[in-house]
Amino acid sequence: MTDGLVLDSIGHDYDGVPVVKDVSLQVRPGELVCLLGPSGCGKTTTLRVAAGLEAPRLGRVILNGQLVSGGGVHLPPELRHVGFLFQDYALFPHLDVLGNVTFGLRSLSDAEREARARQMLAQVGMEDYARAWPHQLSGGQQQRVALARALAPSPSLMLLDEPFSGLDKRLRDQVRDETLHVLKSTRVATLMVTHDPEEAMFMADRIAVMRGGEIVQMAAPEELYNQPRNAFVASFFGEVNLLEGVVRQGNVATALGNFPAPGLGEGTRAEVLIRPEGLSLSPAPEGEAVVLTARPLGRSSLVHLRVERAGMAPCHLHSRLRSGTAPAEEQRVTIAVDATKAFVYPIPE
Amino acid sequence: MRSPATPTGRGWSVAVFVLVAVVSLPVLAVASKLLVPSAEVWSHLAGTVLATYVANSLWLMLGVGVCVAFGGIGTAWLVTMCRFPGSRTLEWALLLPMAMPAYVVAYTYTGLLDYAGPVQSGLRVLFGWHTARDYWFPEIRSLGGAIWVMSMVLYPYVTMLARAAFLEQSVCVLEASRTLGCRPWRAFLTVALPLARPAVAAGVALALMETLNDFGTVHYFAVDTFTTGIYRTWLGLGQPAVAAQLGAVLMLFVLALVLAERISRGGRRYHHTTGRYRRLPQLRLTGFAALAAQVFCLAPILLGFLIPAGVLGLWAIEGGAERALAGEFLPLARNSVILAAVAGLAAVTVALVLAYALRLHPRPAVKSGVRLASLGYAIPGSVIAVGTLVPLTSVDRVIADMAQSTLGWSVGLLLTGSIAGLVYAYVVRFLAVAVNGVEASLGKVTPSMEAAARTLGEGSLGTLRRVHLPIIRGSLLSAGLLVFVDVMKELPATLIMRPFNFDTLATRTFTLASDERLADAGAPALAIVLAGLLPVMLLSRTIARSRPGGSP
Numbered sequence: 001m002t003d004g005l006v007l008d009s010i011g012h013d014y015d016g017v018p019v020v021k022d023v024s025l026q027v028r029p030g031e032l033v034c035l036l037g038p039s040g041c042g043k044t045t046t047l048r049v050a051a052g053l054e055a056p057r058l059g060r061v062i063l064n065g066q067l068v069s070g071g072g073v074h075l076p077p078e079l080r081h082v083g084f085l086f087q088d089y090a091l092f093p094h095l096d097v098l099g100n101v102t103f104g105l106r107s108l109s110d111a112e113r114e115a116r117a118r119q120m121l122a123q124v125g126m127e128d129y130a131r132a133w134p135h136q137l138s139g140g141q142q143q144r145v146a147l148a149r150a151l152a153p154s155p156s157l158m159l160l161d162e163p164f165s166g167l168d169k170r171l172r173d174q175v176r177d178e179t180l181h182v183l184k185s186t187r188v189a190t191l192m193v194t195h196d197p198e199e200a201m202f203m204a205d206r207i208a209v210m211r212g213g214e215i216v217q218m219a220a221p222e223e224l225y226n227q228p229r230n231a232f233v234a235s236f237f238g239e240v241n242l243l244e245g246v247v248r249q250g251n252v253a254t255a256l257g258n259f260p261a262p263g264l265g266e267g268t269r270a271e272v273l274i275r276p277e278g279l280s281l282s283p284a285p286e287g288e289a290v291v292l293t294a295r296p297l298g299r300s301s302l303v304h305l306r307v308e309r310a311g312m313a314p315c316h317l318h319s320r321l322r323s324g325t326a327p328a329e330e331q332r333v334t335i336a337v338d339a340t341k342a343f344v345y346p347i348p349e
Numbered sequence: 350m351r352s353p354a355t356p357t358g359r360g361w362s363v364a365v366f367v368l369v370a371v372v373s374l375p376v377l378a379v380a381s382k383l384l385v386p387s388a389e390v391w392s393h394l395a396g397t398v399l400a401t402y403v404a405n406s407l408w409l410m411l412g413v414g415v416c417v418a419f420g421g422i423g424t425a426w427l428v429t430m431c432r433f434p435g436s437r438t439l440e441w442a443l444l445l446p447m448a449m450p451a452y453v454v455a456y457t458y459t460g461l462l463d464y465a466g467p468v469q470s471g472l473r474v475l476f477g478w479h480t481a482r483d484y485w486f487p488e489i490r491s492l493g494g495a496i497w498v499m500s501m502v503l504y505p506y507v508t509m510l511a512r513a514a515f516l517e518q519s520v521c522v523l524e525a526s527r528t529l530g531c532r533p534w535r536a537f538l539t540v541a542l543p544l545a546r547p548a549v550a551a552g553v554a555l556a557l558m559e560t561l562n563d564f565g566t567v568h569y570f571a572v573d574t575f576t577t578g579i580y581r582t583w584l585g586l587g588q589p590a591v592a593a594q595l596g597a598v599l600m601l602f603v604l605a606l607v608l609a610e611r612i613s614r615g616g617r618r619y620h621h622t623t624g625r626y627r628r629l630p631q632l633r634l635t636g637f638a639a640l641a642a643q644v645f646c647l648a649p650i651l652l653g654f655l656i657p658a659g660v661l662g663l664w665a666i667e668g669g670a671e672r673a674l675a676g677e678f679l680p681l682a683r684n685s686v687i688l689a690a691v692a693g694l695a696a697v698t699v700a701l702v703l704a705y706a707l708r709l710h711p712r713p714a715v716k717s718g719v720r721l722a723s724l725g726y727a728i729p730g731s732v733i734a735v736g737t738l739v740p741l742t743s744v745d746r747v748i749a750d751m752a753q754s755t756l757g758w759s760v761g762l763l764l765t766g767s768i769a770g771l772v773y774a775y776v777v778r779f780l781a782v783a784v785n786g787v788e789a790s791l792g793k794v795t796p797s798m799e800a801a802a803r804t805l806g807e808g809s810l811g812t813l814r815r816v817h818l819p820i821i822r823g824s825l826l827s828a829g830l831l832v833f834v835d836v837m838k839e840l841p842a843t844l845i846m847r848p849f850n851f852d853t854l855a856t857r858t859f860t861l862a863s864d865e866r867l868a869d870a871g872a873p874a875l876a877i878v879l880a881g882l883l884p885v886m887l888l889s890r891t892i893a894r895s896r897p898g899g900s901p
Contacts, residue, residue, distance in 0.1 A: 053800050077803040078811075084804040090797035094819040103815070104805030146801075153806065 003064050004028040004189040005050060005157050011058030012045055019045045020056070021213040027157070030187040032180075034200040036236075037210035043193045046210075047159050050191060051084050052077035064156050080157075083150030083188070087162040089142045091134035097121070097145050098130040104153040120148040123182055140171045147179060151186060158183060160192035164199065176202060197237045201225070209233050231273055231345045240273040241317045244347070252344055255288075255307045255315050256337055261344045269347045276302065276320035278341025281327055287334040289317075294326040301326040307335070361706040361809065362715065368699055369718040375736030375777050376600075376724055382590075383597040394594060398578055402595070405492065406574045406602065409567070410557050412496030413503060417556045420500065421507020422549055424646050426537060429515045431632045433639035439646045441889030444509065446502045446653030448881030450838045452565020452859065453874045454653065455498045457660040459569070460867045462489040490570045498566055501653035503559055507552035509888070514548030515541060554610035561602055562729040564841035565859055575599040576841055579731040583845060593739060596732035607727045658878060664871025677857070678872050685853040685876075688768070689836035692775035693783075693829040699776060700783035700828065704791055705813055708799075719784065726781035730774075730842035737774040738846065741765045766848050774842045779832045786828030790821040827887055837880045 005027040012020040020042040027033045035043035048054040050061060052068065052075055060070030063082070068075040077084075091100050101117035108116065121127045124144040134142060143163060150158060163179065164172045180203055183190050194200050200207045201221040208218040209232075217229040228234035235242075243254040247268045251258040259272050281289075281303065292304040303319040303326055319335070327333055427433075428440040462468050469486055478484050488494065564576040575595055583592040634642050703719045725733060741764045752758045764770045794817050802812040818825075840855050847856060854873040861870035 048800075051800070051804055053803065076808070077800070078806045078808050080804070081806070082804055084801060086797040086801060088795065088797055090795060090801040092798060092801075092816055092820075094816075103802070103807075106806060149801075149805070159804075 003156075004031070005191060006062040007046070007050065007059065008062065008070070009059040010046065010049055010056045010061070012042075012049060012054060012056045014045075019213050020049070023059075023210075023213075023215055025208050025215065025218060027189045027191050029156075029189045030184070031205050032183060032190040032192065032203055034204035034207045035191065035193045035210055036197060036200040036204075036207050037195065038236075039195060041210040042213035043195075043210050044161055047161055047191060047193050050157070051082050051159050052080045053084075081153065081155050083153070083155035083158045085143075085146055085150050085158065085160045085163045087165055089146040089166070091142055091146060091149070093134055095134075096130070097126065097132050097134070097137075100134065100145060101149045101152050103149065117148070117152055120152045121145070123151075123185075124148045124178070139167050140175050143167065143175055144178070147182065151182070151188070154186075155188060158188045158190040160190065162193055162195070164194075165196075179203075201237075209236060226340065228343060231271055231343075234273045234343050234345075239276055239318065239320075241276065241279070243272040243274070243315065245270060245272065255309045255312045256317075256335060259337075259339075259342060259344050264344070264346055270344055271347050273343045273345070274317075274337060275341040276318040278338040279305075279317065279319035280336045280338070281305075281319055281321065281333040282336070283327055283331055284334040285332055287332040289333050289335055291327050291329050291331045291333060292316075293329055296323060296326070299323060303327070305333070305335070361702075361709055364702055365706045365715055365718050368702060369722045372699065372722040372777050372780055373724065374740050375733050375774070376728055377736075378739045379593055379596045379600060379728075379732055379736040382593045383600070394591065398573065399598070401573050402575050402578050402598075405567075405572050406561065406599075408492055409495060409499070409560055409572070409574065410602075412493070413499045413560045414553050414557055416496065416500035417504040417507045418549060418553050420504040420649055421552055421556075422511050422542070422545070424504070424649065425508045425511035425515060426541070427642045427646055429512050430537070430541070431634050431642060433634040433642045435643060436646075439643075439650070440512075442650050443646060444505045444885050444888055445650055445655075445882075447505045447888075448878050448885050449502045449654055449657055450565065450840070450855070450874075450877060450881070451499050451502050451559075451563050452569060452840060452862075453661070453878060454502055454657045455495070455566040455569050456858070456862045456867055456870060456874065457657040458489050458494070458498060460660060460664070461656075462486075492570075492572050495566050495570045495572050499556075499560055499563060501649060503556035504649055504653070506555045506559075507549055510548040510552035510555075511545050514545035551610045554606045557606050558603060558727050558729075561599060561606075562731075562841070564729075564731060564844070565862075568859075569862060575602075576729055576731045579735060580841060580845065583735060589735065589739065592735050596729075596735045599729060599732055603727045603729070607724075658875075661871045661875040661878065664868040665875050666871075668868045668871050677852075678876075681852055681854050681857050681873055682876055684851065685837055685855065688771065688775075688853060689833040689880075691768075692772050692779070692836045693833040695772055696776045696780050696783040696832045697787065697825055697829045699780060700787040701813075701825070704784060704787040705809075705817065707788070708791055709809060723781035723784050725777045726779065728778070730778055730839055731845060733774050733778045734842040734845035737770065737777060737842075738765060741770050741773070766846065768848060768851075771843065771846045771848075774846055775832075775836050775839065778839070778842060779835050782831045782835060783828045786824055786831065787821070790824030790828075791817065793824075794820050830887070831884050834880050834884050837877055 007023055007025050010020055010023045011018070023042070023046055025033065035046055037043050045054060049056045049069065052061075055074045056069055061068050063080060066075075067073055068080055092103065095103065098114065098117055098121075101120055102113045105113040105116055118127060118130060121130055124147055126141060126144050126148060129137065129141065129145070134145070137145065143166070147163075164176050167175055176199065192200075192203060194203075201224075204221060206218060206220055207224055209216045209224065211232055217224060217233050219227075224233060225237050228237060234240055243256060245252040245254045245259075247261045247264045247266060247270050249266070250261060250264075252261045252264075252270045252272055254272055256272075256274070261268075261270050264270055277300075281291075288309050289305045289307045292306055294301055294303045299322075300320050301323055303321060305317045305319060306314055307317055308314045317335075424439075424443050428436050428443065460466055464481060464486075472478070472484070472486070476484070561574075562576070564580060566572075567574045568577045568580070575598065579592045579595045579599070582588050582595060699722075703722060707715050707719050728736075745763055745765050748763055749759070764773075798816060799812060802816045803809075807815060837853075838855060840859055843853055843856055844859065847853070852860070854877050858870045858873045858877065861867070861873075
């Protein structure tokens with residue numbers, strides 16, 4: 001048996017409405033796995049099943065080699081030894097910071113509990129706030145205390161439910177970075193839920209993309225970005241230009257030319273997704289596209305293009321270029337497509 | 350977000366089942382009499398007293414209903430929508446009569462307005478009349494008097510709920526109607542009042558439940574209603590079966606009221622259109638209008654609280670405060686306080702178990718169980734007393750038989766007529782008060798705090814102890830206080846179920862008044878009223894906080 005968390009064919013429903021269908025995944029010690037998906041995709045329920053806060057209707061949960069859910073077994077959350085970081089942090093308002101962090105430390109003496117709690121607070125940089133009350137802390141500070149509280153009993157599994165969504169953008173980046181370092185230094189297996197693909201790519205070793213209660217694709221961030229399994233995953237991980245066409249002799253004809261569509265039958269309707277950074281532009285008086293606007297966005301510029309090709313409806317595309325390389329507005333350009341950033345999928349009937 | 354639902358929490362479900370069974374037993378015991386009416390008893394009832402009871406109860410409900418609706422709506426409208434000198438004070442002072450048990454008001458007005466009372470004596474001296482034949486004076490001890498007395502103490506129910514309804518709707522629709530050209534009066538009649546109708550209906554229903562529950566007033570005024578009938582058949586005629594029959598019929602009245610209240614409350618949901626509070630468009634009253642508003646709001650406070658309280662104070666002094674203190678007052682107060690404190694503690698404990706279990710397992714079965722256990726608030730105390738005694742006597746018989754056959758001891762009736770039995774009846778009657786308070790306060794603990802405690806290694810009981818209890822301690826105290834005061838005031842169940850020779854402030858007030866020793870009743874009655882002021886203070890604090898646009 002392996003250490004860490006194993007979810008085996010988990011299925012769950014609320015009042016007959018299925019929310020999780022046949023979800024299987026594994027989190028190894030020291031690994032950080034993200035459940036990523038839009039709201040209502042079942043990712044939080046999966047997390048709660050792992051914690052024991054919900055008993056799954058189907059499937060098994062195995063924690064460090066021990067069956068904790070499934071087959072008539074359900075170990076309640078208090079006996080699972082997992083840490084849970086909540087979206088709203090859920091600090092106990094009637095206890096001060098130290099009281100919150102020592103809450104889960106019960107088998108130790110008072111002195112040991114306090115020492116352990118202070119050590120955890122130091123690790124998250126909150127040792128000066130041990131006697132503060134939760135309502136006196138900022139959102140970022142509350143998040144760090146909650147992290148210290150969850151980690152204090154040295155859980156074998158950490159579960160994070162949208163832990164940064166309550167913070168504003170600038171603070172979020174900082175807290176995210178600190179949290180990642182704390183989790184990695186404790187070598188705890190971590191399962192985290194988020195709806196933000198950038199956050200998932202920042203934090204995770206592997207990402208499970210969920211939709212409609214199912215895992216659509218599970219892979220390392222780079223693979224998900226570069227080899228998305230379907231149009232949903234591709235568009236979820238970044239902006240895409242969408243072109244449609246019909247497969248003729250193994251190719252899809254679009255306003256940007258032909259794209260190979262291996263494995264798709266003759267006459268299949270297909271969509272081509274191209275990331276904006278996959279379109280490079282070069283000025284050409286006879287080019288097929290006109291630059292509508294070019295907006296600098298810091299590190300890159302976003303160029304709006306109108307593509308006109310004989311026999312096809314004009315279409316609107318975005319290209320992302322390195323700063324300073326954007327063409328002038330109204331200019332005619334030709335477009336070169338980076339094939340590794342273009343994805344072809346059949347359109348489901 | 351959902352609460353932890355673990356199959357291992359079966360203990361809580363079992364606890365709910367047992368508690369609900371025990372608490373709803375009396376109500377079910379009486380209700381079952383409705384299903385199996387013995388024809389003989391029934392025809393006797395129908396032929397003799399039933400018609401009087403029904404007629405009196407209906408007239409009483411009609412009169413009280415009209416009066417509390419009129420007074421409650423009027424006062425609520427004036428203090429929430431208008432500004433005039435003293436309106437802020439009146440906003441909470443209007444609740445003061447809630448501290449007055451109706452029977453105490455009845456006693457004080459009888460003392461004032463009787464033939465021998467100061468008012469009639471004064472008139473006789475003033476106009477030179479000699480006997481009752483020389484002039485006409487309304488008889489206070491009558492159906493009309495009972496309507497008047499009860500309206501004076503029950504209108505705050507309508508005031509409170511109507512006020513809340515006016516506050517909810519004012520921001521969204523009243524301003525709109527004013528901008529559309531409605532004059533204030535028209536806006537009140539065409540917009541505010543129809544929108545507040547469900548709240549008013551709910552308030553009137555609550556007031557009418559209290560009317561049906563009343564025993565002291567109607568008994569003293571010799572207006573025969575169901576409660577006096579039940580009391581008489583049980584204690585006077587010694588016919589528990591007939592008393593239970595009467596109780597069952599009375600429960601039909603209550604059922605109609607509960608349904609009316611539930612239906613109107615269900616509708617209230619739709620009136621929450623916004624959670625935002627803005628300063629209310631208040632109408633500034635001056636001159637004659639302000640004076641009229643002041644008089645309209647002051648009158649019920651004066652008649653329902655200040656005058657009766659003043660009379661009680663005078664009686665207490667007249668009766669000799671030190672004599673009262675030296676005599677029976679302290680033992681009576683001790684009995685009342687201990688009884689009320691034990692009942693309050695018991696009710697809050699039961700309520701806590703029910704509300705927490707409901708939170709852990711929000712299943713329909715648990716939900717309806719908790720609702721069933723809360724039904725007692727609608728059932729008159731006399732009915733609950735009868736319903737409690739029926740199963741208690743059976744249990745006592747079983748115990749006595751067992752003790753006799755196995756141990757050879759003759760233990761008599763252990764529970765019937767005991768303090769434990771009385772506390773049981775109080776819990777049945779007032780559990781809803783505690784459940785409402787506890788349920789609302791558990792909302793302060795978010796589901797994720799609960800889940801956090803669980804993942805940090807605490808079980809459901811440990812979480813209750815280490816997280817919920819410290820957070821909701823204050824609310825538990827308030828809930829217990831409400832029950833405490835209700836028990837202090839309670840009369841019919843106490844009279845029927847109290848142990849032999851056991852008196853409380855309420856029962857002593859009742860017996861003294863029945864013996865026409867009104868002045869001696871002053872001290873115990875005043876003590877009940879003072880205790881009754883506590884929840885009024887709590888309520889007025891809540892009201893001050895809920896005042897939108899006002900200072901925090």
